[in-house]
Amino acid sequence: MKLATHYNRASIFITILVLMSGALIYYFAIRQITRNQLDREIAEEIAERIDYVNRNGKIPKNDFDDNLTEFVKINSKDFTTRFFDTVYYTGSGKMPENRRAAAALITVAGQNYKLIITESYSGINNLVQIITLITVVLLIVLLLILLITNKYVLTSLWLPFYNILHELKTFNVADPKDFTSKPNRVDEFNELNTAVQIMASRVKNDYLHLKQFTENASHEMMTPLAVITTKLDTLIQDENLNADQYTQINDIYSAAAKLSRLNHALLLLVKIENNLVNDEEALNLQSLIMQKLQQFKELIAAKDITVLEVLKENRIVASKTLIDILLNNLFSNAIRHNIEHGKLLITLTNEKLVFENPGAAKPLDKDILFERFQKAPGSDGVGLGLTIVKNICQLYHWDISYNHQGSLHQFEIVFNKDIETVVKK
Amino acid sequence: MKLLIIEDEKSLCDNIFNYFNEEGNICESCNSLTTAIDKLSAYKYDCILLDIGLPDGDGFGVLDYLRENNRNEAVLIISARNSLNDKILGLNTGADDYITKPFHLAELKARVVATYRRKTFNTNNKLIFNEITINLLGRTVSVNDTAIILTRKEYDMLLYFIANKGKVISKNAIAEHMWGDEMDMHDNFDFIYTHIKNLRKKLLDAQCADYIKSIYGIGYKFIAE
Incomplete structure (x- = not known):
């Protein structure tokens, strides 16, 4: 949930709560005040009646006001004046009406009477209605103002935050361009901005150093x-060496060659991951594969592999060097891990490229297949071939997947050409 | 052929020096940009092996010097960086070839010979080794004036052997030469055996002397007569 929504919720809840309790307090306070007022009026009325009775010595026939006055004969002498609420039925419809009443003892010519005077609450009811109306109107107006404020003020206030957030999301450690956030009038955001900028430049610096270190280390090893x-080349010129010594030398040769290949592969990965290969050009994949088939001809023939290729026209925009490496790795793998007298199926359409070959009976582990330094048992490679393939695919937003179908190991590259053009735009 | 080796790593420099220092070649070596320029200003060479990473500046300075003075030595760059940019820069500023460390001496020799040959191509487009005559332009081979048909790989291998005549060449070096750097097939030596067997058979069939000698366990040697 968005911050504005959280804020809206809380403020609306509090507004409603405060206004409601305010309305309640109003209601009770005004009720109390008006009731006291009524009581005073009624007391006055009673005094008037008593005064009349004392002066005239009889119960008044006509009522003074529109108040209802009743005289009831009672025998009891000790009757204290009390105030109470009552319901009175008025009019032809006998509608119940809440009224305030007071009862007092009055003595007319030695006879005790209970004097009851009631007065209508209707005045108060009107008041309550008006209060309710004002409260509701106030509530609606306040809520509207709150919503509008939140929508415009809050959004514009938080805009720098969203800008920073966007920059953070698109932050790429390999990207040389710096943060572009501008200073704004909110101190907290300025602080955040500065902190993020410092952090980003530190991370970039560290990364740059690490990259340079990796590159230099790899080059220094060469x-x-x-x-x-x-x-070793000089050493083997001595023809007095025996076969055993030659074997040792051969092993050193192989180890050195492997180390050099490993180094080249690591450097290549660094280059791909940092997007440093940017000699992109339009390539005809179909003819490139034909060339590779020619290049690997002897190796394919040596294992007596039957190649079945279905190649359709496919033009891509990519680095020739990288595509060369990609195809080399796919071909090398398909030949190296193939069985004797096996086959190699290459399918190229406008959408995808598929390499299929028989090999080990068990399917390869999909999860770690493309990870660094994962190699098939008995493989003499450096274990970076498929990682390089995957990284090249990632660079161009292609999907690579591995499947084991029947007895065939299948590598499939889907070119995602529409996505590619979208990204380019 | 007169060679100048500009390489700051002493042991590497010595090895190259010893490998190239044979009959018909004159080798000199130096280990910095300054000494290289000194030598170049005093003498003329046929071919220069140039390491790009020198202690007192990068080797492109040598290329600049050669260009400014209109010299036409063949230059082969030796670099620790397998970088396309360096390669393009080097070749654009007058280098003739580019080799990346680590390399086999046999490969270096073959490249130097090829580079030198290209430089002097106009005067000589035939390579003659005893009874073997190679027409470099038409990529044809004849033995005692009888043409023999070689595959592309066999032809390459023959040139490679002749460039390294009298030297023992390891199977590793041959594999790297044959399959290139990136094909990742270096562990596969059976092909070399097959190719060499075919090449040798074709040469012998044409009444050629048996120059290709197998050195058990390590590689081959093209015997120089």
Whole structure:
């Protein structure tokens, strides 16, 4: 739920609560005040009656006002004056009406009478109605004002916050451009802005250092590797070495070559992940695959693999270097993990590219397949081939997936061409 | 061929020096940009091996010097960076080839020979080794004037062997040369065996001497007569 909604809820709830209790307090206070007023009036009326009786020595025939006055004969002498609420039926319809009444003892010519005077509450009722009306109108007006305030003031007030939030969401550590948030009149947001900017620049700095370190470390390793390789090249010129020593040298060769490939692969990954390969051009994937088939011809023939290719026209915009590497890795894997006299199915349509080949009986683990340094048992690779494939696909917003169908291992790249153009825009 | 090796890593420099220093070649080496310029201002060379990362500035300075002085030495860049930008920059500023560390000496030799040959292509487009004649322009091979048909890989391999004649070449180096850097098929040596067997057979069938000698366990040697 949005902050404005939370705020709206709370303020509306509190407004209603305060206005309601205000209305209640009003109601009771005014009721009390008017009742006291009525009581005073009634007391006055009683005094008037008593005064009349004392002067004239008889019960008045006509009523003074529109108040109802009753005289009831009683025998009891000790009767204290009391005030009470009563219901009185008036008019032809005998409508019940709430009234205030007072009873007092009055003595006319030695006879005791109970004098009851009632007065209508209708005045108070009107008052309550007016109070209710004012409260309701006030409530509605207040709620409207609150809503409008929240909608416009609150939104514009929080705008810088949403700007910062947007920048944070789109924050990319590899992106060289800095935060662009402008200062605004709210101190808290300025503070937040500054804090975020400092944090972002620190993160970027750290990242840059790490990247440079990785790159430099990888490059620095190349020279010692070159020394190892060339030393071995020199060493084998000595023809007095025996077979066992040659085997040892061969192993060193392989290890050095592997290390160098690993280094190249890691550097390539750094480049792809940082989007540093930007020699994009229009490529005809169909002809590129044909070329690769030619290039891998001997390797395919050596394992007696039957290639079944269905290649349709497919043009993409990508880096030639990266697509070359992508195809190399897919071909290498499909050949390396293939069985003797196996087959290789390559399907290219405008939407997708599929490589299928038989191989190990068990399907590969989909979850870790594309992770770094995951390799098939017995594989001599460095375990980065599929990671590189996946990263290249990610770079161009293509989906790569692995399936095991029948006895075939299947790698499928979906090109998502409409998404690609949307992203480009 | 007169060679200048500009490389600051001493042991690497020595190894290259020893590998290239044979009959018919004159090698010199230096290990900084300043000494390189000194040597270049005093002598002329046929080919220069240039490491880009030098202690007193990058090797592009050498290329600038050569260009400013209208020199036409063949230059092969040795770089620790497998970076396309460096490669393009190097080739645009006058280098003839670009090799990335680590490399095999045999590969370096083959590249140097090829680069030098390209530079002197106009005067000589035939490579003659005893009874073998290679027409570099038409990529054809003949033995004792009898043409033999080689596949592209066999042809490449023959050139590679002749460039490294008299040297033992490891299977690793051959594999890397044959399959390129990125094909990730270096563990597969069976193909080399097949290709070399075919090449040797074709040469022998044409009454060529048996130059390709297998060195058990490590690789091959093209015997120089």
